[in-house]
């Protein structure tokens with residue numbers, strides 16, 4: 001059994017904790033929280049041991065009637081690996097603690113590439129992180145781009161990727177974020193961090209990325225142009241992408257016109273928290289003009305990195321091969337249960 005600690009139990013941390021708990025080869029040691037809130041309450045309800053991330057705030061847990069199993073340092077010491085899902089920048093601050101206890105850790109996409117020994121995407125570079133102390137699971141958008149690049153690169157070769165990322169303003173519970181009535185170039189300078197981040201996974205790839213932020217909370221949407229090194233027809237590209245494990249090529253008949261409908265489908269399919277772990281690629285958008293491929297895809301920012309974190313645990317510890325790990329993760333999480341009966345998988 002791999003003993004996994006989760007430090008930071010918010011949007012990403014709570015999802016990773018649930019996914020890790022479902023794995024046949026993993027056990028959640030506990031989760032660290034800074035304060036008692038609704039997420040601490042649900043962690044207790046789920047039976048996760050709670051550890052205090054900030055010593056001085058321990059009395060607040062006692063006042064809320066929440067028992068603590070210890071301090072975050074104890075969690076780190078007892079864990080074979082820690083998934084750090086703290087807000088951007090805090091993961092880098094925590095690196096010293098992980099080093100002190102000689103516990104490898106996964107940081108998230110909000111951290112800078114320079115902070116870690118390597119960046120990770122299960123489909124693209126699983127074998128590169130074994131034995132590393134500090135690994136970054138790249139951001140939701142970067143994960144979505146990497147999953148797309150990997151099969152296209154292998155099958156057709158890529159001359160250049162140009163991606164415009166229409167980013168949700170905040171997650172549904174982040175009531176303080178925006179914009180609420182605007183469309184912002186964000187960042188206004190090129191490239192956005194996503195292109196250089198994709199290059200931490202594919203060092204030699206030519207890629208330009210532009211970002212916008214819009215008043216939406218459900219998903220990001222990508223407008224993609226890939227100049228290929230060969231000229232496949234659109235149907236071949238559709239089949240290639242449909243055969244990937246963590247992509248969902250949306251058939252036209254489903255009538256999914258946007259993120260709202262996709263989330264509704266996930267809810268109807270009984271997905272936990274209506275999560276969509278796959279890239280959602282509109283089948284009709286897949287178009288090839290000469291050697292230029294175009295498509296639209298939607299990315300569920302709160303959950304696409306969750307199976308990636310699970311695979312990164314095994315990749316760092318070297319306990320399973322890439323294909324074994326991805327298959328185990330997907331089966332345990334229910335990712336193999338397609339959102340709609342559009343394909344069969346071996």
Ligand SMILES: NC(=O)C1=CN([C@@H]2O[C@H](COP(=O)(O)OP(=O)(O)OC[C@H]3O[C@@H](n4cnc5c(N)ncnc54)[C@H](O)[C@@H]3O)[C@@H](O)[C@H]2O)C=CC1
Nearest residue numbers: 008009010011012053085086087088108109110140301302
């Ligand atoms: N929310 C998203 O859409 C995605 C976020 N990420 C990345 O994941 C990381 C976490 O993001 P979210 O889960 O969205 O943030 P969040 O704010 O929802 O959750 C972070 C949690 O960590 C807690 N925390 C704060 N300081 C802490 C400390 N010192 N020790 C332990 N816990 C602490 C917060 O109270 C909160 O519960 C960031 O690097 C972010 O860039 C990556 C992909 C998507």
Ligand SMILES: O=C(OP(=O)(O)O)[C@H](O)COP(=O)(O)O
Nearest residue numbers: 109110139140141142167169301
């Ligand atoms: O990793 C994410 O997005 P990103 O790939 O645009 O940085 C998550 O959606 C978090 O982004 P945020 O920094 O806007 O909360």
